[in-house]
Structures are given as structure tokens and as C-alpha cells.
Amino acid sequence: MMELASLVRDILRQQHVERLAQHREQDHEAEAEWQIARWRHRSGVVIQHRYELELPQQDAASCPECWIEWQVIDSAGLVVQPMRKQFYNLCQQSFWLAMQADGEDES
Structure with missing residues (x-):
């Protein structure tokens, strides 16, 4: 079984992943920014990351x-949780990733 947290960490570190696509938009009237990216991990798993931020912060x-x-x-074909x-x-x-990393250290 693969942990989603492990895949996310690899994406954030730019390790063992290939970016397949990325789209970014900014709506100045709504003061918001959107980003969608798809990544393929070396295991073959494809992950989509969506991010929305309201501006100004x-x-x-x-x-x-x-x-x-x-x-x-x-x-x-792999079991990924969640x-x-x-x-x-x-x-x-960040807190979730840190907690998942602690769990990996215990196994």
C-alpha cells in the first residue's frame, strides 16, 4: 500500500515525479488565483493537485x-490511501505531512 502523504512529499520535493500538466489562472476582479497540476510518480501513480488562493492575503x-x-x-493498479x-x-x-512522516518512522 502507498500512502498519499508519501506521494505528496515527493511532489513537493520534486523527487521521483514528472509534471504532466499545469494550468494557472488569476482573476483580478475576484482577486483569486487557481492552479491545477498533474504529476506522475515513478510508481506510475498519477496525482492531481488543485490550489486556490484569494488575494490579497x-x-x-x-x-x-x-x-x-x-x-x-x-x-x-496500486492501493493508495487515502x-x-x-x-x-x-x-x-504541513501538519498532516509531518504527522504522516512520524507514522512512517514508527513502522
Whole structure:
């Protein structure tokens, strides 16, 4: 079984992955930015990353609200858990990744 957190970490570190596509838009009237990217891990698993950020942001000391989604598009015949994960800011995503890394160290 593969952990989604492990795949996400590899994408964020740009290790063992190939970017298949990326699309970015900015709506100045709505003051928002969107990004969608698809990645293929060396295992064959394809992950889609969606990110939405409202502009302008609060001060740099806070963890600005945004919308982040990681979703398995093609599991390449492997069991990936979970298949989808959503976050409402980067701090929440970082905490989840850190907690999952702690779990991997215990196994």
C-alpha cells in the first residue's frame, strides 16, 4: 500500500515525479488565483493537485486561508490511501505531512 502523504512529499520535493500538466489562472476582479497540476510518480501513480488562493492575503505571520486538494487520478493498479485529501491552508497541509512522516518512522 502507498500512502498519499508519501506521494505528496515527493511532489513537493520534486523527487521521483514528472509534471504532466499545469494550468494557472488569476482573476483580478475576484482577486483569486487557481492552479491545477498533474504529476506522475515513478510508481506510475498519477496525482492531481488543485490550489486556490484569494488575494490579497493577511499579514505574513498568519497562515492564509486557501483551498488545497490532492487526488489520485490513476492508481496504476496500486492501493493508495487515502485517494483524496483536502486542506484549508498550508499550515494544515504541513501538519498532516509531518504527522504522516512520524507514522512512517514508527513502522
